[in-house]
Amino acid sequence: MPKIKTNRAAAKRFKKTAKGGLKSAHAFTSHRFHGKTKKQRRQLRGTHMMNKTNVKRYLKLLSK
Numbered sequence: 001m002p003k004i005k006t007n008r009a010a011a012k013r014f015k016k017t018a019k020g021g022l023k024s025a026h027a028f029t030s031h032r033f034h035g036k037t038k039k040q041r042r043q044l045r046g047t048h049m050m051n052k053t054n055v056k057r058y059l060k061l062l063s064k
Helices: 008-013 038-043 052-062
Strands: 014-016 022-025 047-049
Touching: 008 014, 008 052, 014 052, 022 052
Parallel strands: none
Antiparallel strands: 014 022, 022 047
């Protein structure tokens, strides 16, 4: 059987954690910040944990 290739687009966007979760960057952070409050902009910095309902689907893309 051939090896399963990793989806490179997903590999660049998501990181697997030690407990099996996924980290990713926030959405809505590229432009049009004048319509967002300071609190929203501050909370969009850094990374966040992906919702567990989506983790199984994205782990398939990252399987090596």
